[in-house]
Amino acid sequence: MDNNDILIRLRYALDLKNSDVKEIFALGGEKVDAVDVPLILTKTPEPDDEGAEANIPLANDQLERFLNGLITFNRGLKPGNAGPPEVSGEHVNNLVLKKLRIxxxxxxxxxxxxxxxxxxNVSKGELGAFLRKEGHKNYKELGDQLMRNLLKGITLNYRP
Structure with missing residues (x-):
């Protein structure tokens, strides 16, 4: 699952407008132009798709900044916080899970x-393993299928 796909699904699940996406990126410390938002929110065209418009691939650090901005967008600034947190470089799906939880x-x-x-069905033990720090003996990477199903569950919950 690529980062653009995660962002597309999150945008739909949370019913965010393009202006909201631009604002969330800004809150996370990532400058995105209004004309770039629709290009970020398009799926990567297939190699044999000649008429398809190219998208702007989203890097891991950009997705993390978006998620940091989403936390600020939903919960407000943390008191005494000078700015957005640093990018961690953790496995993408586990990072998305942690940031969405917050x-x-x-x-x-x-x-x-x-x-x-x-x-x-995911057990509490599995969930605990997904939420652990990378390097912990019980840490487990969250697979793409579980990430897709989590985003599907969020969609069903927030957009019935």
């Missing part, structure tokens, strides 16, 4: 319920 103020039970909405 931005949407989700508990572990809420996350398990979102997966259940999408038709997937």
């Amino acid at each position: 931005a949407l103020e989700l508990t572990s039970e809420d996350l398990l319920d979102l997966w259940k909405l999408a038709g997937i």
Whole structure:
């Protein structure tokens, strides 16, 4: 799953407008022009698709800045905070899970319920492994299929 696809699904699930996406990027410390937002929010064209418009690929650090901005957009600035946090460079899916948990103020039970909405059963132990720091002995990478189903659960929950 590429970063643009994650952003496209999040935008739809949370019903964000292009202006909101631009503002969220700005809150995260990433400057994005209004004309670039639709190009970021398009899927990567297939190699044999000659008439398709090229998109702007989203790097991992740009996605992380967007997620940091989403936290600020939903919850407001943290008191005494000078600016957006530094980029961590963690595995993308685990990072998205952690940042969405903060931005949407989700508990572990809420996350398990979102997966259940999408038709997937994830245990508390698995969820704990996904939320651990990279390098911890029980750390586990979140796969693309589980990420897709989490985003599907968020969509079903926020846009029934």
